[in-house]
Amino acid sequence: MKIFTASQIYEADKFTINKQQITSDALMERAATKLFDWMHSRLQGAQVKIHLFCGIGNNGGDGVALARHLHEHGYDIAVYVVNYSEKRSKDFLINLDRLKERKLWPEFLDSDCSLPEITPNDIIVDAIFGIGLNRAPDAWVANLIKHLNSSSAFVLSVDIPSGLPSNRSPWDGEHVVRASYVLSFQVPKLVFFLPETGVYQNQWEILDIGLDSEFLVKTDTDYELIGRPEIMPMYRPRLKFSHKGTYGHSVIIGGSYGKIGAVQLASNACLSAGSGLVTAFVPECGYHSLQTSIPEIMVLTDDADDSISEIDIPFVPTAIGVGMGMGTKDETIKAFGSFLKKVETSIVIDADGLNILAKQPNLLKDVPKQSVLTPHPKELERLIGKWKDDFDKLEKAKSFSMKNDCIIVIKGAHSITVYKDKGFVNTTGNPGMATAGSGDVLTGMITGLMAQGYAPLQAAIFGVYLHGLAGDVGVSTAGYEALKASGIIENIGNAYMELLRPPNKENEEKV
Ligand SMILES: NC(=O)C1=CN([C@@H]2O[C@H](COP(=O)(O)OP(=O)(O)OC[C@H]3O[C@@H](n4cnc5c(N)ncnc54)[C@H](O)[C@@H]3O)[C@@H](O)[C@H]2O)[C@@H](O)CC1
Numbered sequence: 437m438k439i440f441t442a443s444q445i446y447e448a449d450k451f452t453i454n455k456q457q458i459t460s461d462a463l464m465e466r467a468a469t470k471l472f473d474w475m476h477s478r479l480q481g482a483q484v485k486i487h488l489f490c491g492i493g494n495n496g497g498d499g500v501a502l503a504r505h506l507h508e509h510g511y512d513i514a515v516y517v518v519n520y521s522e523k524r525s526k527d528f529l530i531n532l533d534r535l536k537e538r539k540l541w542p543e544f545l546d547s548d549c550s551l552p553e554i555t556p557n558d559i560i561v562d563a564i565f566g567i568g569l570n571r572a573p574d575a576w577v578a579n580l581i582k583h584l585n586s587s588s589a590f591v592l593s594v595d596i597p598s599g600l601p602s603n604r605s606p607w608d609g610e611h612v613v614r615a616s617y618v619l620s621f622q623v624p625k626l627v628f629f630l631p632e633t634g635v636y637q638n639q640w641e642i643l644d645i646g647l648d649s650e651f652l653v654k655t656d657t658d659y660e661l662i663g664r665p666e667i668m669p670m671y672r673p674r675l676k677f678s679h680k681g682t683y684g685h686s687v688i689i690g691g692s693y694g695k696i697g698a699v700q701l702a703s704n705a706c707l708s709a710g711s712g713l714v715t716a717f718v719p720e721c722g723y724h725s726l727q728t729s730i731p732e733i734m735v736l737t738d739d740a741d742d743s744i745s746e747i748d749i750p751f752v753p754t755a756i757g758v759g760m761g762m763g764t765k766d767e768t769i770k771a772f773g774s775f776l777k778k779v780e781t782s783i784v785i786d787a788d789g790l791n792i793l794a795k796q797p798n799l800l801k802d803v804p805k806q807s808v809l810t811p812h813p814k815e816l817e818r819l820i821g822k823w824k825d826d827f828d829k830l831e832k833a834k835s836f837s838m839k840n841d842c843i844i845v846i847k848g849a850h851s852i853t854v855y856k857d858k859g860f861v862n863t864t865g866n867p868g869m870a871t872a873g874s875g876d877v878l879t880g881m882i883t884g885l886m887a888q889g890y891a892p893l894q895a896a897i898f899g900v901y902l903h904g905l906a907g908d909v910g911v912s913t914a915g916y917e918a919l920k921a922s923g924i925i926e927n928i929g930n931a932y933m934e935l936l937r938p939p940n941k942e943n944e945e946k947v
């Protein structure tokens with residue numbers, strides 16, 4: 437699903453109004469009707485107090501129009517106009533008049549007013565600011581937002597939590613509405629998925645307000661949300677007349693004394709992702725543990741006992757994953773440098789492989805084109821430098837990717853795979869996966885997918901999705917705290933099955 441910017445949403449708005457020959461007020465009415473339907477289907481007329489806080493722009497217009505519907509259906513409402521500017525939008529005013537025609541008089545809030553009382557059992561509809569927010573809210577509006585946040589009431593935000601800009605981090609985090617739920621018009625906003633700004637909402641849902649599909653289909657976006665519909669076409673089914681050679685020979689390079697487990701996890705994950713053959717290349721000290729723990733893999737060893745000193749692989753692997761648990765000793769840096777000079781096809785680089793690149797940026801020129809880099813936030817910072825906010829981070833990652841022709845998987849709650857000027861935002865995974873070795877598993881999986889013929893970018897996007905899905909299946913039995921990296925590996929098969937399950941299977945079984 438495409439993630440549009442605020443200016444693209446405004447364009448979609450205009451395009452729809454022109455093409456469908458409707459007024460902007462009619463579009464607002466569609467939005468308000470969808471909001472009402474959502475609430476009504478859940479509340480079923482319950483007499484809970486609903487406080488609607490409406491700004492004076494179109495977001496406020498949505499709120500005022502929603503108030504009219506709620507009133508007409510007998511809900512117990514209180515409407516407040518947050519009068520932060522004299523520049524009221526046309527459609528807001530139309531809807532305000534419609535309220536007044538029904539003898540419903542909102543309370544006008546300004547810098548001198550007292551704050552309305554809200555109890556924890558009430559519902560707040562937050563329609564103060566939408567995607568038009570372009571500067572910090574005035575102090576009294578900020579104060580009102582803090583008041584709403586301290587109420588403990590359920591907060592339903594219209595389109596986006598008020599006070600949250602759509603293209604930067606907030607001016608002051610305390611002056612952003614903490615939404616229990618966001619009903620976002622037509623498309624999700626990028627801010628929902630970034631660590632600094634995603635915290636302002638617990639859950640979000642799209643409301644389809646019928647923005648024109650021609651515009652939505654044709655318009656190119658910088659970011660795409662990756663869910664099952666985007667992943668399915670990438671899947672490469674296994675062929676009946678195939679053999680292990682069809683699915684490639686992966687090599688996992690890494691490990692040092694005390695950190696052989698990282699290679700074990702990556703190799704195991706690589707196999708479970710479907711690589712036909714897997715060879716691990718480790719320092720001598722890792723030989724016995726690998727041979728005994730994973731009988732399916734082959735093991736090559738370095739001459740040195742406790743760290744990698746020379747990487748010598750006596751065949752041409754189909755795919756290579758390198759860096760986990762490898763350390764950054766001088767001899768390992770040298771070995772990694774000469775290895776990069778020799779290798780020709782795209783590889784996957786993780787952990788200490790990335791730390792070495794950050795220490796010795798001159799090695800970057802030898803990294804094969806379209807290699808996949810899988811940094812966690814600290815590793816990313818070492819590579820691309822400090823960032824001002826999440827948006828700056830993404831821009832820096834994009835220019836790094838452009839400059840070095842590499843794919844960067846920015847790991848996090850919503851991992852984002854960046855390639856040149858595009859970002860692919862993942863939707864699977866959970867906090868249970870924030871556990872030792874989870875990254876090694878991902879590197880192994882992406883390597884295993886590349887071995888099977890997935891192009892590097894697809895392997896990265898698909899691998900991140902499948903890794904998250906395996907974690908999601910894993911927590912359903914292990915719980916968040918007890919899920920371990922090996923538990924993620926155990927569920928890679930279930931994740932594939934989940935992916936391939938027809939969407940309506942459950943319903944069919946019930947019939
Ligand atoms: N295409 C869509 O998705 C549709 C959007 N609609 C609504 O329209 C909203 C956008 O409306 P607007 O463009 O009127 O913008 P907002 O309602 O977000 O903001 C109102 C206006 O306040 C001003 N402003 C910005 N920051 C301010 C600040 N800190 N203090 C005081 N004034 C400030 C700006 O001039 C802005 O236009 C969306 O978020 C959505 O709720 C709906 O009406 C239906 C259609």
Ligand SMILES: [K+]
Binds near residue numbers: 566593
């Ligand atoms: K809002």
